[in-house]
Amino acid sequence: MDFATGEDHHHQPIEHLLSSPIVLSERIRQAVDESKSYKLECSDVGKLVDRLSQMLRSFVRLTNSTPSFYDRPVRRVFSDVTRNLNRALTLVRKCRRRSVFLRVVTIVGAADFRKVLNILDASIGDMKWLLSIFDASGDISAGVVLSLPPIASNDPILAWVWSYISSLYLSPLNVKIEVANELCSLANDNDRNKKMIAEEGGIPPLMKLLKEAASPESQIAGATALFNLANDRDRARLIAGDVGVSTIVQEFGKSPIRVQIAIAKLIARMAENDPLSQEGFARENVIRPLVTLLSFETFVDEDKLHDQYRYRYQKQSIHSILEINKQITRNYQVGSSSSSTWSMNRKERESEPPELKLELKTSCSKALWMLARGNLANCRILTDTKGLLCLAKIIETETGELQINCLMTVMEITLAAESNADLRRATFKTNSPAAKAVVDQFLRLIQESEKSEITMPAIRAIGSLARTFPARETRVIGPLVKQLSHQNPEIGLESAIALGKFVCPDNFLCTEHSKTVIEFDGVVPLMRLLRGSEKTQYHALVVLCYLALHAGNSEALVQARVLTALEGADRAIVGQHSELKELVVQAIYHLNIKTKNLLEQ
Template sequence: MENNGDEKRIDEVLSSPILLAERILVSVDEAATFHAECTEVRNQVDSINCMLRSAVRFAGTMYERPVRRIAADVSKNLKRSLTLVRKCRRRNILRRVFTIVTQADFRKIQNLLDASIGDMKWLLSIFDYDGGGGGIVLSLPPIASNDPILAWVWSFVASLHLGQLSDRIEAATELASLAEDNDRNKNIIAEEGGVLPLLKLLNYAYSPGAQIAAATALFNLANNQERVRLIADELGISIMVKVLGDSPMRVQIRVANLVARMAEYDPVVKEGFGRENVIRPLVMRLSFEAYIGDPKPPLGKQSIQSFVQINNEIKRNLNSNHIHHLSSPLSSYSDGSSRGGNHRGERENESPEVKHKLKISCAEALWMLASGSVSNSRMITETKGLLCLAKLIEKEPGELQFNCLMAIMEITSAAESDAELRQAAFKTNSLAAKAVVNQLLWVVKELDIPSLQLPAIKSIGSLARTFPSRETRVIGPLVQRLSHTNQDVATEAAIALGKFACPENFLHLEHSKTIIEFDGVPPLMRLLRSGERMQFRALILLCYLAMHAGDSEALEEARVWMALEGADHAVASQHPVLKELVPKAIDHLRMYRAEVHPHR
């Protein structure tokens, strides 16, 4: 929001009111009437002129937004003053009649000039660091008397540009507080050029306090797409990646939160983070101390040997990634020394609470980055992020566990839509895939917490096309969840099983039979008596079972054909998908009944 090619240079902006002031001083000498009033105007204009010339001294380094606004207002008042003073020159009788000047006119002009003097004094006060002034000024210039927020933002941003470090930290903290209040304040901060100096302060690696203050202010600003795009356009993405690479953990927490919020609000910025390789430092931060200790099999079926194998692979890959990291153009993101010094030892000595908060923030950032993005999801799998997420689901209950599950849910959703990612990341012999599936099944079976079961069930459903027919251990827990007291869990289980039994799944015949073998028909029949969404999903799954395993006695005993015929006109009429599926399912069941019971 600073000077651009279409705007005059700041010295040109200041030269215009200076020239006006000089012309007023000349015109005062030519005045033939109202000598006392013109003399007062001369004194006011002379004061303004001196302050304008003082402002020119700061032209090369000053924060321009308030200068341009105040200079424009001063010029307007000086023009009106010049017009009035010129009316006081010697004229003939006729012109004097038609150009009547009163003392009231001078009072108005003097009030305007007083306001300009107040504006200029305030402006110089926020820039005069060499003279012992400068810093945050909370007094209000006349130009902002009706909008104090504007003056405060000008003062804070000027301090960010020119102040000492303590002033810059205080200014960033104040801007964060203003931005937290309402969206109008956020817009003023963005429009008045507050983003760029905040990013510069975030990039100041020698002061964690400064970085935290800047990250907090940027986080409070980044809650809509326009402001998120503005932060990214000021090269904010590359700065955040650098700070994530080498800074104290408490700084990394704030920056990871900022990455998550920006990725949430703008899909373009989300992809930009991926291109700048933000995922690698996030995974490295997430994996810090994540694989110490003996792993325990979550389901009682995974051998200790296999978990040791997984852990060894994780360590190998993290080490190789770290070596590549140090030799890449992004070497400043490493865990070693950098612009701000060596923080590795400091991170190792951090409290467990801080380390845990960092993992929570990094997991949330990965969740937001993976959401709706195949490319970012692929990068997470390529950095062995899946293994790390799976291990944390096992070890870390609470918010971290939830964030990891949500990240996996988004990654598996991307894999469902992209065959290349699905085949690369979720091969049946992949240790990462096995670890993820084991943890998802553990959550579904052992944790009766709907907020955790929902993303786990969705993830299994997204991976439906990756499971071989012999992998029946996945279907059983889903069938059990059809009877869950929480309607959302039961509905998601029906949706996930529908992905196993749908025609797009190559093994739909085998999976349909497995669902019936696990006694999935009775709970589905009960779901038909529930809410419309549950009815809809239960009907779809029953249709698939009827079409692909219509010769099952379980379908006959449950009188599924009667339920489908009853739904033919009721629910089916409201859903185009069922209009096609229900008649097909009924036809399959009728054919089977005709073969088994020809007398009917």
């Protein structure tokens, strides 16, 4: 806030802000000349004001010769200087009369002058710092000026941030790269620094650095700094801005592989933390190029791929998907990028080392995961690109982060399909090669993987697809039943939740699936889960109740004493869930009838 005018100094026209203290200094000079009392003290004030006035004028001349500059510290310092000059003017004006009475009434004393001289000294220090930033901006050898002005004496980091951001506007490109890396390091320290960099206007010059197509190093530095800032919704949204998303997507499409890696990470971070950015990237059509880059080299050898899948999937379907994938590559355009640019980038990628190609795929897969997470529209776009088969292939052939990212992406698609019948029918049809490919991989991972971060999303995905499997597709039930006895209780819980989606009444084939669960000896491990955590007990009870309702005459339920277990179910858990209480009552009633019928026979 400008204390002289009552206006917020961030919203004042910069010309007005720069001229105000100069006008005030002239008024003070005139008031000093007119002083009748405390002439020596007024003279001391005048000397400091004259020095300050020279610095103010020098700075204004510098800004007039600079087409664009960073104005946050300028506004803050000039506002503070204006406030201090106003205090000096008020004091000196009180000294224009000699009257002893007036001197007593106005209570002017030496202490007042000491205070004013001190604040004028502080303003001179602030201006000296401000001038040093602008003077050093064109000097490559000077680098970044890091000193502490009085105005930031209580917060040194603020002075650093101001210096760094100012250098992003005024310094040569090599210094800007160094500065972006320093901001990146500063942001890594804590969230307060991130917030400060964003609030003090660091995002626009970093975005400009991202657009320096002639210098991949500057683009990487800009993208990495923005990545570190984008770890919460508000800052991600600031980066997205009016044209931020379109700028990021445009640069992603036409940049070399090292830059694409950094930008893909930025896209992932923004999509992870801000739903509006997630939607914005989809509107700018970033999903299609991400899939294309992810499938780079995956479908290079079409004959080899066909040989691998021909016994599992229809020949025509595979070829049609490959043709569509090729078409994606041919039609790959982002913003103003042309297909010739894409061809050039493709040739560059072919000559890059394998570890760089892997990093590109990994960063693209993370971006796809974050774009798909919890977003039905984006999942639909992803499946429209025919990326599902590519994801299945990578899940099959890769390991580590790339495999997990692709697995999580497909899991997000299955979660969306679970709640949306249209997506479910369109993407996971029984005769769909892509659907068969991903289900094959889910089952393989459930049976073979020893890592819970892989097994659990695969189980969850199978559960989400429960309504897509016909009764004859019993192969998906067996692995889930087996995992009920897993030594990791979280995996056992996830399996119970998945099986619950097969045997619940919402599933048209719940009766057939219930019989299959019993045939695969699922009753005993479900009974063991009743000794687990509260959440585990809940889901085990749900599945057992559905088995009792849909296959209550099964001998396995009698032998396992399911009726006794339901009657003795933890009353605390049942009492907390009204729907579970009703379900248990129905299951007990059903089992009693079946047991009575069996005895009568």
